Amino acid sequence: MKTVQIKDITVGGGKGLFVLAGPCVIEDYDRTLAIGKRAKEICERLGIPYIFKASFDKANRSSYGSFRGPGLEEGLKILASIKKELNVPVVSDIHSIEQIEPAAEVLDVLQIPAFLCRQTDLVYGAAKTGKCVNVKKGQFMAPKDMENVLNKMKETGNENLMLTERGFSFGYNNLVVDMRSFPIMRSFDYPVVFDATHSVQLPGGAGTKSSGNREFVPNLARAAVASGVDGLFFEVHDNPEEALSDGPNMLYLDNFEALLKDLVAIDKIVKG
Template sequence: MRKFFLIAGPCAIEERDTAFTIANEVKRICDNLGIEYIFKGSYEKANRSKLDSFTGIEKQTALEILKEVSDKLGIDNITDVHESYEPKEISDYVTHLQIPAFLCRQTKLLLAAGESGCTVNIKKGQFLSPEAMKFAVEKVRSTGNDKVWVCERGTTFGYTDLIVDATSIYRMKKLGVPTVMDCTHSVQKPNQTSGITGGDPELIEAIALSAAATGVDGLFLEVHPEPHKAQSDPFTMLQLDRLEPILEKCMKIRKALNY
């Protein structure tokens, strides 16, 4: 059985110093708690509402920062991919690829991700049932790549709210692949009239503890030393100094339930 793992980092790679500040602190916490750490940072954000929204720094610079963090800290890393040409192109820089929720049915993208040889973390579409994720898993596995995970990130309810189904992790675990709980995107309030996604980070802890209690294999959290200054998703990221006590509670729950 693999160790409990944490995918964490900034929403998007902003610059080198912030990436290393986050990665060093999260690695310290994970090492102390016996958690496997995977550094997360999007090298490009393709799914923004507004035309002038921040989508990332220069592509090659962002990829090199991702790889440098991974190499210097001796940890795995992960980034989002949006189009089918990307997995092959960036697999030299990352160990894991992430499929955004809106794209979890994109066959060519899933096949290309599988063919890259990287571990593929597929976020469940806000419009799908947990059981429907089996088809996304099958697409990746059809390439001969069995390193596939599924990730819960909330379900659309109305236009500006997401609901997190407490049974989703339990149901997705029946697919026979590791399950992940995205604790930060699940607190989003999308489709705001401002064109910038809102959110309620005070709910992150409740979602993380609930997922730990239902046997999730890993957590996904976007973290930042100063979320209000972040260039992407400032309203949903967890402030970095709040991470450790949440993870401590999660590990106590896992120990009490013998996970």
């Protein structure tokens, strides 16, 4: 399997787990930075390469009135400051070709949201920057079909590519994770990440916003690592009940380290 370079971190290639973690969306600078600091400290204690994540804009909302974040310009300023303060790579979602160039000036990983994974100009343009691109598999996509997405990006000559599983949707405000997805997508020879917190989301489950079942995050994360996944994506928060977006599926930071210890132990068994 190919390795992928993210700033000074090398992932994939049968190496140990890496983690992308942070709050769902940038709420304010101080709280976002504090969450990132704690997540980094936890990962460092366990020897896990860490990438900070937070969205500058949550464009796929259930309601027009839902909180979306500070937007592109202010959000990238905050992410640039956090990147410097924590000295870690950063990842955030992009939603349009107009966002690619300014985002690539700050982000180390350009992330394509699941609903947009088939948008050819977006995935091609992101890969053309030469930055690492992480594409979340659409809730409507078979894992085999993600090979076509990879091939679009490979046309640019960029090999720093990753895929992320975040569950399948069969409607009725629910998602299901098919563990067969991991070996199928890993057969394409690129690192595969499991989005453990969005996979327990209940899209639109609270009427005008999404709900979620965070109690199942540990179960699914352990199963994904046992299936040989390369990395893990978590949304974490000091108090998810106060979060402005995706609170019901985010992990409490206080529970983060214990779960990661389990996952590292499982990963060592699986990868020998």
